[in-house]
Amino acid sequence: MSFFKVENISISFGGVKALNEIAFEVNKGEIFSIIGPNGSGKTTLFNCISGIYKPTNGKILFNESNIMGKNPHNIAKLGIARTFQNIELFPYMNTMENLMIGRHIYMKTGIFRAAFMLGRKSFAAKEESFHREKVEEIMELLDLQSFRNRFVGGLPYGVQKRIELGRALALEPKILLLDEPCAGMTSDEKEDMIFLVQDILEILGVTILLIEHDMKVVMDISNRILAINFGSPIVIGKPQVVQNHPEVLKAYLGEE
Amino acid sequence: MNMKRDYYEDINLFHSKTVIFWFAVLILFLVLYPFLFKNYYIYVANYIAINIIVATGLNILVGYTGLISLGHAGFFCLGAYGTVILMVKAHIPFLIALPLSSLFAGLFGFLIGLPALRLEGPYLSIATLAFGLTITQVVGKLDFFGGREGLHTSKLLIGNLHIDSDRDFYCLLIPITIIMIFIARNIVRTRVGRAFIAIRDAEIAAETIGVNVMLYKTLAFAISAFYTGVAGGLYAFVLRFIEPQLFSQMMSIMFLAMVVVGGIGSTFGSIAGAILLTLLDLELRNILSIPYLGKFLESLSKNFFSITGVSNIQFIVFGFIIIFIMLFEPLGMFGIWIRIKKYWKTWPF
Numbered sequence: 001m002s003f004f005k006v007e008n009i010s011i012s013f014g015g016v017k018a019l020n021e022i023a024f025e026v027n028k029g030e031i032f033s034i035i036g037p038n039g040s041g042k043t044t045l046f047n048c049i050s051g052i053y054k055p056t057n058g059k060i061l062f063n064e065s066n067i068m069g070k071n072p073h074n075i076a077k078l079g080i081a082r083t084f085q086n087i088e089l090f091p092y093m094n095t096m097e098n099l100m101i102g103r104h105i106y107m108k109t110g111i112f113r114a115a116f117m118l119g120r121k122s123f124a125a126k127e128e129s130f131h132r133e134k135v136e137e138i139m140e141l142l143d144l145q146s147f148r149n150r151f152v153g154g155l156p157y158g159v160q161k162r163i164e165l166g167r168a169l170a171l172e173p174k175i176l177l178l179d180e181p182c183a184g185m186t187s188d189e190k191e192d193m194i195f196l197v198q199d200i201l202e203i204l205g206v207t208i209l210l211i212e213h214d215m216k217v218v219m220d221i222s223n224r225i226l227a228i229n230f231g232s233p234i235v236i237g238k239p240q241v242v243q244n245h246p247e248v249l250k251a252y253l254g255e256e
Numbered sequence: 257m258n259m260k261r262d263y264y265e266d267i268n269l270f271h272s273k274t275v276i277f278w279f280a281v282l283i284l285f286l287v288l289y290p291f292l293f294k295n296y297y298i299y300v301a302n303y304i305a306i307n308i309i310v311a312t313g314l315n316i317l318v319g320y321t322g323l324i325s326l327g328h329a330g331f332f333c334l335g336a337y338g339t340v341i342l343m344v345k346a347h348i349p350f351l352i353a354l355p356l357s358s359l360f361a362g363l364f365g366f367l368i369g370l371p372a373l374r375l376e377g378p379y380l381s382i383a384t385l386a387f388g389l390t391i392t393q394v395v396g397k398l399d400f401f402g403g404r405e406g407l408h409t410s411k412l413l414i415g416n417l418h419i420d421s422d423r424d425f426y427c428l429l430i431p432i433t434i435i436m437i438f439i440a441r442n443i444v445r446t447r448v449g450r451a452f453i454a455i456r457d458a459e460i461a462a463e464t465i466g467v468n469v470m471l472y473k474t475l476a477f478a479i480s481a482f483y484t485g486v487a488g489g490l491y492a493f494v495l496r497f498i499e500p501q502l503f504s505q506m507m508s509i510m511f512l513a514m515v516v517v518g519g520i521g522s523t524f525g526s527i528a529g530a531i532l533l534t535l536l537d538l539e540l541r542n543i544l545s546i547p548y549l550g551k552f553l554e555s556l557s558k559n560f561f562s563i564t565g566v567s568n569i570q571f572i573v574f575g576f577i578i579i580f581i582m583l584f585e586p587l588g589m590f591g592i593w594i595r596i597k598k599y600w601k602t603w604p605f
Contacts, residue, residue: 050464051463051464052460052463052464071463071468071470072460072463072464073463073464073466073467073468073469075464076463076464076465076466077466081464081465082464084460084461088458088460088461089457089458089461090453090454090457090458090461090462091457092453092456092457092521093450093453093454093457096266097450097453100447100450101450101451101454101462101465101467102465102466104447104450104451104454104465104466104467105466107447109446109447109448110448111443111448111475111479114442114443114446114447114448114449115439115442115443116439116442117442117446120264124442124446124447125264125267127447128263128264128266128267128446128447129262129263129264132263132266133263167465168465171465171466
């Protein structure tokens with residue numbers, strides 16, 4: 001029984017085959033990386049998994065059930081969270097509220113309970129407090145406490161990346177899709193981020209799918225790697241295997 | 257460091273004792289208002305209160321969810337006609353007729369919200385604009401709704417109390433307004449409001465974190481239509497007479513202007529915007545009776561423009577205010593308020 005499995009998915013935009021028969025399997029508790037040159041379809045793959053794009057054929061199996069074709073919010077409810085390559089935070093909310101959105105699926109307050117929130121004994125208020133406490137734990141893990149009441153729009157890039165990661169973690173995901181978590185960071189920040197990702201795996205037991213351009217990072221932390229080019233898979237395997245695979249080298253460095 | 261904190265404080269309505277104090281002062285003022293001012297100003301207050309309800313509701317849609325509507329006069333019309341017809345034709349008491357017709361307006365809001373899932377920006381505003389125009393046309397053509405002649409409201413009875421004068425109506429209207437504002441505040445500072453803001457700020461991210469965008473967009477439309485319906489039902493009893501021409505396109509634009517001038521995405525701002533624009537709307541109509549300025553404007557208008565220029569001066573002024581707000585303070589009056597607050601916090605530096 002596989003934990004998470006992608007079976008031959010393809011998608012094309014007009015004449016461009018963005019993904020062509022991609023297939024891989026992810027085991028529980030591993031870091032699975034996806035690499036490839038720019039425009040090779042890595043983010044498209046993530047968009048397919050999180051339901052933003054609907055692949056034309058194939059299957060995406062999560063715990064043996066097909067999640068392909070479901071709406072993004074339903075996929076999120078199953079426990080698949082993601083971050084974005086270009087930060088997609090809610091700039092006019094503070095850090096706490098941004099992370100609280102991650103708790104959205106666990107909360108039950110609808111408009112009526114929200115409308116009649118009278119005092120701290122009411123259902124809505126209790127629920128808010130309860131989930132804020134949960135979010136606080138994540139803030140502690142990611143070291144975000146000092147930004148709790150700051151609007152995220154004005155925070156530094158590295159912090160925003162961490163908040164986005166925190167928002168995904170607040171969902172208590174089973175699978176976390178990280179789209180270039182280290183992009184645009186200094187080497188110190190990168191190191192911090194690597195430790196964080198490893199912490200997440202160990203402490204929270206989250207399976208991680210990772211897209212990253214920094215080969216050092218990828219080779220360091222991945223259990224297995226999928227290399228793709230022009231939407232087609234090249235090779236899946238351990239870092240050393242992928243690193244020395246001639247097709248991968250060709251895709252990155254070009255042919256002589 | 258002890259990081260333990262009371263999370264209810266974060267979402268508390270009143271953050272400090274000072275706020276509670278000023279709120280108490282405001283309530284006291286509102287209670288004393290009918291005794292302090294003469295009849296016309298009570299009518300003005302009623303009118304303002306109604307516009308506050310609309311602006312608060314519209315702000316949930318425009319300010320928090322980031323959708324636009326140029327057809328809220330349509331929902332206003334539905335609320336007004338629904339309430340009056342239920343009372344006149346079906347003899348349903350006011351306190352049941354008003355929520356019923358507001359729910360009906362809310363239902364229409366939901367229906368209008370459905371195309372909003374696919375439309376954005378200018379396309380959505382055109383779609384809602386068409387709705388606003390259609391409603392008044394339909395209502396004006398049907399004899400059941402009184403056609404072009406309009407409808408008179410029946411007597412307003414609550415239990416055995418006969419609500420007759422503006423002053424009586426004020427006593428009914430202000431509590432309703434306060435409750436509506438309270439509900440709006442509550443909605444936007446909990447889970448539902450957060451989902452709205454999330455949709456406005458980054459729709460894709462909201463979707464992938466588990467917010468049902470379809471549901472919340474239509475919900476925002478329904479809530480704001482419900483608010484507008486409530487205001488419409490009350491408005492009928494301020495005027496005691498309704499006709500289709502009242503719910504013109506200008507009205508929708510006025511509503512939107514209140515939200516924009518007050519400050520997008522702030523309940524406080526919507527209230528301020530509603531007060532300012534309603535006052536201007538009512539007061540600028542009397543501009544011709546101002547001793548020298550009135551004469552001057554009249555001659556100006558007669559010489560260079562048409563005679564309608566002066567009597568519609570409020571729209572010209574609104575236009576200027578909106579343009580200035582857009583240019584210099586996109587957050588509206590709320591933005592100005594924040595700046596003043598910041599200034600005094602750091603004063604004298």
